[in-house]
Amino acid sequence: MSKPLKRSFFERSTLEVAPELLGKRIILRKNKKKQRTGVIVEVEAYTSNDPACHAARGKTPRNKVMFGQGGVTYVYFIYGMYYCLNFVTEKKDIPGAVLIRALEVNEEDTRIASGPGKLCNYLNITKEHNEIDCCNIGSPLIVTNNNYRDNNFSIVQTSRIGISKAAHLPWRWYIKNNPGVSKL
DNA sequence: TGCTGGATTATC
């Protein structure tokens, strides 16, 4: 049984946490026996005072989880057909989150989780998975350390995808040359 | 109550 990352990992600056999530493993438990996993290979950071962040204009029913403690999921529905998975960062009352954009998975189709909507489909993540505390042992959704490529990989930092506000900020990170990354 | 745009994706 793998140990979940501690709350102290998540309750730091969003811009520190985001690249450190690369190479970590997401484990989604369906029941006692079945689970699905993938290694995070692409992330984006969304912070307070960031015009592209859902929390930029204050607390609302949808984004309130971002104002809570770190290590909790923020899952939202977008474009009428996709879900996106985030992990809340920063301490309580400071909004922030990291969008998980792509996973490397052990499947024949290496690009089956190569995008924020695609990885939620792959893991069967829906609105039911919003506001899950990932720091508890026994949580249905956790993030763990692993020895992904002995943690020797190059990280590319660039601008975020699919946003119209603050599009110039270089708050997207991905693992160089990884086939699961959503876009170059 | 009505309107607009969206942290996407597959397909044309």
Added chain:
DNA sequence: ATAATCCAGCAA
């Protein structure tokens, strides 16, 4: 380049 598809947030 665009359709698919629905809902959060805001205006009135």
